[in-house]
Amino acid sequence: MSRPAAVDLAAAGVTLAIEGSRATVTIDRQDHDAGWARAASTAGALADIGRCLSGNIRLVLLRIIGGLPCPDRGRVDAAAADGLERPGTTGLGTAGMTGMTGVGMDGMGSRPPAQCWLSRPDLFSVAVVSGYAVDALHLALACDLRVFCEDAYLAMTGIHQGLVPALGVSRTLVDLIGYSRALDLCVTGRVLSGRQAYELGLAERLVAPGDRDDTVEDLVTGLLAAPRGLAVEIKALLLHSRERTRKDQLRAERDAWLRTAREVAPPG
Known part of the structure; x- marks a missing residue:
């Protein structure tokens, strides 16, 4: 299959760069309103990328870039005893939430999720999350490894849209952090900072924004050296x-x- 057109990817807020055996997929959510509105089209773009990757690609770097927190989209209270705070209205809606997981409410199980190819045995997949990207945790969990920046904010927001964790997310969460913590995150929908998510065990690396590129490059180099x-x-x-x-x-x-x-x- 031919490579998706750059203009089509851009319309979904996605870019694709291929260098040797590495593919870098960037999802930009810095513009909250535009980002959340086109979340559903992101799923189609990811599916197209997965279908087009040639056999020489060994690693996919998934960069998810969020913006600054919006006042009506939740916050993290650093002074709270457990460091977690229930978010306010996220503005994602059902379309945004299901868009990132690749299925609609009526299509659950009717086709593979957009990100299922990230777990292919012949690929390494690494998610790098920065900024306020609360709906990106589902997608990050589809990757083999995760690098969270200290300025990242993430949450399991499905509860606020009347959705349950699907497409393997529930299993992955329990495997990574245990039943009780997974239940807490999924039922409360509380927001985690990058550090809190790392300390829970949701990521393999925690980095300061200024050290992100060097840390990611070291990880990628180590994986590709095998x-x-x-x-x-x-x-x-x-x-x-x-x-x-x-x-x-x-x-x-x-x-x-x-x-x-x-x-x-x-x-x-």
Whole structure:
């Protein structure tokens, strides 16, 4: 499939840059009103990008850029005992919330979510979130790894639109932070700062805005330094470990070990 037209991506607030084996997808939500209004079209743009990526792409960097908090879109009270505050009206609406997850209310399960390709075994996916991007947590959780800036603000806002976590988000949250904390976030819809989200275990890196690019580059360089075949085997093992019995997982590990051993064995 051909690469999506830049003008179509721009209309959805998305840009795509490809450099060697790396693809960088940027979702810009600095303009709150325009950003939330076109959230649904973002899903289509992400789906198109996933379909068009060539086989030589090894890593997708998903940059989600939010703006400054709006007075009517919630706040974080740093003086609160737990550092969490219930947001006000987000202005996302049902279209905005479902747009970022890639399905409409009547289409749940009728087609794959726009971001499902981010977990493909042959790709690394890294989400980098900065600014006030409260509806971006769903999308960030679809990636393998997450880097949150200290100026980021995120939340599970579905409760305010009458929506439940879907498309695997509930499972991912429980895996990352446990049942009780996941329940707290999903039912209260409270806002987390980047530091709070990191301390809960929702991200692998926390960075100051000025250090973001260097930290991300170090992470990307480390991931791409791994031999591709070996990296694919490791990701597949970890990705499917939850679905297998211990016996099946041991068998999968043995099979992967044999395949990789053959690849690195010197010619006879």
